[in-house]
Each structure stands twice: as structure tokens, then as C-alpha cells.
Amino acid sequence: MKKLMIGTAALAMLAGAAWAESHSVVRMGTEGAYAPYNFINDAGEVDGFERDLGDELCKRAELTCEWVTNEWDSIIPNLVSGNYDTIIAGMSITDERDEVIDFTQNYTQPDPSAFLAPEGAELDMEGGIFAAQSGTIQASYIAEMGATLVEFATPDETIAAVRNGEADAVLADKAFLSPIAEADAELAFAGDDVLIGGGIGMGLRESDGELRAKFDAAIQSMKDDGTLNDLITKWEVGETF
């Protein structure tokens, strides 16, 4: 037993040294197409709630961070393959994802998903047609609900589908839908909100425990001094802690 522990400690030290070397720059992977969490602003840079949050976390953890964008579909394979070090892309913590990657503690409250439909529409939960981005937890939810699911590659297309009548409603994170509902008088929330998945957390490689611990601590400190709540209020991404 003792031998084993020494072995583990040596391994940890080795890993620690290698870690410091490889993580002098932490690459933050995001999608850049999911306002207000993350989007590309007019200047062509990553912006949004997670940009503010990520920069602050890096400052607290004393890391140099760099932002990269990646397609949603391949965002996890590229993380485990080592092309960037974290996923900070509005990714809900789910069991199936947790089997493959590790998450920090959640930095938003579990955000309800909501149905956005044309103004005054009644939702038919059994026979209706619902749009969702393919590969999201909302898509699986609709499939299980029994209604007709229409999947689109990007969030934009799901909204367009509701506008032009292809789908009765779109199911997506409420924080993503609210600014759209505000800006477009013809669209409004309908039906009840549903709670799918846990809160949003940062995704990291399972072998990257040390980096995870650093970010975890930084998130905790932001929760403790209330700065996280300020950010949540600023970007309107759900309930505060």
C-alpha cells in the first residue's frame, strides 16, 4: 500500500512538472455562436458571458489564456485529443458527457429550457413539430417527449424554422432565446419551461485534474465574493447563486 502511494505521489509530481510546462498557456475552446454565452462580436473576437467569466477565472488562477473557436459537433473530440485545454461553451453538465470528460462545478444555475413559438400559439406537446439544434440535450428531450423533432445544424436555423413555419416551436436554453423574443415581436415564449441537465460547467480532460482544481477554486472564489452573480446579472443568463 505504501509503495503504491509513493508511486502515485511520484507520478503526481512528474505530472505536475510536465503540467506546468505544457500549460503556460491555457487554450479555451468555445463555439462562438451562442449569445449571450459566447458569440463573435463585431470586431471578430469571442465575446459574451463566458468570455468575461473565463478571463476573470484565468486572472484569479494566474493563467495565461487564449480563446479558440471550434464547431460544436467536434468540440469534445478535439478537447480529448488535446487541441485545446478547456471547453467553455455553454455546455450543460450531463452524465453522458461526464463519462468522457470532467467538469468543474457549475457556474450558472441549471438554466431552464424554454419553447419559443409564434405569438399566441398553443403548443401541442404530443403532435407538435419542434425544432432543436442537433446534438443538444434539447434534441434528445424532444425525441423522448414523443413529439416530432426537426434538427438543424446551427441555433440560427432553428429560430428561422419557427419564423417560417417549418416548426411550431423551438426548444433551447432560455437565456439564448430571451434576447430573440425581446427583439422579435412575432415570437414569444409558450408553454412551461423545462429543466434539462445540470448547470453549465467548464469541460476538461479527465487526465487534467490539476487544471480542473485551479478553475474549480477560481469559480468558487467568484461565487463567494459575488462577482459571478454580477456577471450573471449583466449578461442575463438565468438565476444568480
Next chain:
Amino acid sequence: MACYLTTGKHMAIYWSVGTVLLLLAITAPVALAFGFAGAAAARSRFLPLSLLGRGYVAIVRGVPDIAFFLFFVIALDQFFEWIRHEVKCPDWDQPIRQGNDFVVCAAAKLPQGNSAQWIHETYGFFLAVLTFAIVFGAFAANVLYGAMRAVPRAQLETAEAYGMSQRQCFWRILVPQMWVFALPGLSNLWMVLIKATPLLFLLGVEDIVYWARELGGSKTPRFTDYPHGDWRMWYFLGLLVFYLAFTRVSEVALDRIMKRLTKGQATTGGEAQRKTA
């Protein structure tokens, strides 16, 4: 309007046009080299080499390029890192695959974890070029293989009769003559290559289609100074014009070369040329 068209994001789309053109300019000769190697290997008398060449052409041609792009880049990246890992860190005792993770020692990382963003982007671009070249190299190999077979047998026999070696026959007789037969196929391939560039976003390179989608999607006033509805239509129209113009330019250039080659041939095309002359 002028302000809108010169935002950082628009600069990115103009920049990506350059990326696409550069990619085409690099990929074309590299793919041709792959194709040439593939065709030469397939013709080889040495059986394993010949099988390798044939296998490469048959497999890569049989798979849709999209399916190939979706997993091949990651595989290629891991393959390079694995090789560097074996070379640079021989005394590394941890497994490379820890669960789902692919972990190599820091020195083997490509590019180095702390290098600047532009190096990462250049590396991604290089991987994309290589993937494109491997895919289109297989098609080029197929064309060149056919072209090599089309060179009249008598030419080679004459060369042999003059005492040229195998190598001399290949380089001095076969290779110079095969281009005439390969040109139609290669020009077609070039056209296909141009039109495969929208798939670049699958390879992690932010190309014009990525930016057109990003810029065209509807924007709410909260996140931008220039809110607008769904403008993807207009951006894609721009892309359409770009691709059509590019095709047209290529067509004119290739037509000129082809005209020179058909001249005097006893075919309907050659006949038509003679009548107008």
C-alpha cells in the same frame, strides 16, 4: 454601410478568402505529387508497393470526402504527436490513451502548448492542406494512372529498343507524354477541388462559408451595433458569385490549354476548330 463592411468580422471574411486561395494554391501541387507517387506505386513491379498504391487509390476514392474530413484530421494530428512522442520522450511510462484522453508528453505536443495562436492556426491550415492533398491525391493518382496507360505502347518499346533503362523509359518517355492524356481529368479535378473548399470548416479552418454563416445569421441589438434579420441569403449570394467567377477564370485558362492540345486531332472537336479557322 462602409463602417459595417469594415468591422473586424468582415475583415475576417476577406482574410479567409485569401486563406482559401492560398490553400488551393498549395494543395494543387501537393495533391499532384501524391497522385504521381500513387500512380507510380500502382504501376510498380514490386508487388507490395503496387498493392499499396492501388489500395490508397481504391480506399480514398471510395469514401465520401466529408466522412474522411470528419475523423481524419484528428487522427492525423494524433499520429504526428504519437511519433514525436516516441522520438522525444522514450522514457515516458504513462499510457498514451488514458480513458478517452489522448495524452502525449509536453515536448511532443504539436504545436507546443504555449505557442502563439497564429502558430496553431498555421498548423491547422497545414493539416487541412495535407488532408485535402491525400484525398485529391487519390483522384489525381487515378487520372495519372490512366494517362500512363494511355501512352502508346510502341513509344515505350522503341525506347527500350534504343537501350534505355526502365528508369530512363519512365522519366524521359512516359512522363513527358502522359500530361496530354491527363489534362482533361486533372482540370476536372481542379474544379472539384475548388468546390470542396466549403468543407474546410469541418477541418477547423475558418473559411468563407463559416464567416458568411456567422455574419449572415440574424443579430439582435443587444450584441452588435448592426442588428439585422436573416441576411445569410445575401452573404451566400456573394459566395455564389465568388465561386462562379473563380470557376469561369479557371475554365478560360484550361480551355486555352485544351484548345492547343485538340488542334489537328481527327475528332468532332478538332473538325469544328478547323472549320472556324
Next chain:
Amino acid sequence: MSCWETIADYSLRSIGIGERLLPRENFTLCQQVVLIGSGMIWNIYFGVIALVSGFFLATAVALGKATANPLLRKPSEWFIFVFRGSPLFIQFFFAYFAFLSLKSVSPIFDPFTAAWLGAAIVLFLNTAAYSGEIFYGALLSIPKGDLDAADAYGFSGWTKFRKITWPTMLRLAWPAYTNEAIFLFHATTLVYLSGFPAWRQKGDALYYASYFADKTFNPFVPYPILAGYFILVTLVIISLFGLMNRRLNRHLPQDVRGRIRLRMNLIR
């Protein structure tokens, strides 16, 4: 759950027969092979429909492009130029947009926004343009002697076209046309990737492959399975077209047959 049960549940899933919910956890290799194979139904459907219908339009455009009459020639040239000159990706996008706006004009256009009809039409036009160009090229390379001989035998008009020009054109175009068919089947994977939405999780092979890649987070299993299926399809196409090629060239001496096949190795 045994593999036989999986086959019973999912082999026709892509056309809506069988289990309604896709597998959610404990993904087996069998499930992946069966579902991706089920998706191939759509790839083959799109490929066959577009190829068969496109063949006729292609012949028409090729003849159109080869005529002297500008009223026929110009539209054919433009048709070929636009569809060959733009990425299929962008064609799908515009087609979907156009069908959506037509939908508000009249309910007749409702089915057009669904992939089974809308995407089939785009692929039909696309392959017609590519094959049209191949056929046009073949028309130009018909040996002058063949046509002179036809004239000498007193063939003219329709008979000359049907007995001499058309078969010779096909014979010359066949290798390139084989390639076009392969490319067309490969292009069918774009339908759900970016063009048309998938309804009730009924999609093509790539749709299911990316579903599994997405759920298992491992692209190295489903995509090679997909690749395997396509290699099979490609082999089938090559052998079917090879049989046809033999028939088209049956009047030629043995050694020349092979020669022509390789010499005209154009690809689209």
C-alpha cells in the same frame, strides 16, 4: 439485447419503421453498424433517383450545348455553368430557401422543403449539369469517321442520333460518367449535414454516424463504419457500370476495350 433484436428494431429506422427512440446509452458496435446501414437507404435513394432522372436531362443539355441555335445553346451553357461552378453546399442552401418561400405561395410546395423531394431535386439538377458536361465533351470527341460513315449509309436525323451518335457518345463518356456516379453517391451525404433538416431523427448514414460520434464522443468508430459502407457502394457502382461498359464496347476488339476505358479517365 442481441444483435438480431437490434437489426429488427433499427434496420429500417431511417424510414420510420421500428423503434422510435434511438439508442441512448451502452452503444454497441452492432447498433452503430445497423443504424448507419439503415441510413444508407437514404443515400442510395437519393443517388439512384438523381442518377436515373439526371441522365435524361443530361443528354438534353449536352445536345443543347452542342447545337448552333443560340436559343437552345445559351440556356444549356448557363445551366451547366451555374450548377458546375458553385459548391453543392451553396446549392442546397439556396434551394431550401427558395422552397421555403414557395411554400407560402401555395401548399402544393409543402413537400419540397422535405429532404426526400427537395434534396432529390437539387441532386438531380446537379448531376444533370455534371453529366451534361461529360456527355458534351464526349459528343465533341466522336470520331469524325463514324459520323461520315453514318452519312454514307444514308442515316439522318433521329435515326442517325439514336443508332450512331448517342451510343458512341455514351461509350466515350462512360468511364467519366462512372466517376460522376461515384461522386454523386458521395455527395448525398451533404443532404442532412447542411442542407435539409432531419425529421423525427430519420436521416442518412452520415446523420446517424454523427449521432453516434456525438453520443460516444469517439469519431473513430462511426465514421470508419460509414466509410466502409461507402466503399461497398462504390464497388457495386464500379462493377455495375463496368458491365454496362462491356456492353457498350462489345463491338470492339478485346484489347481496345481496356484502352478506351483508361484513356478517358476523366473525373468530374
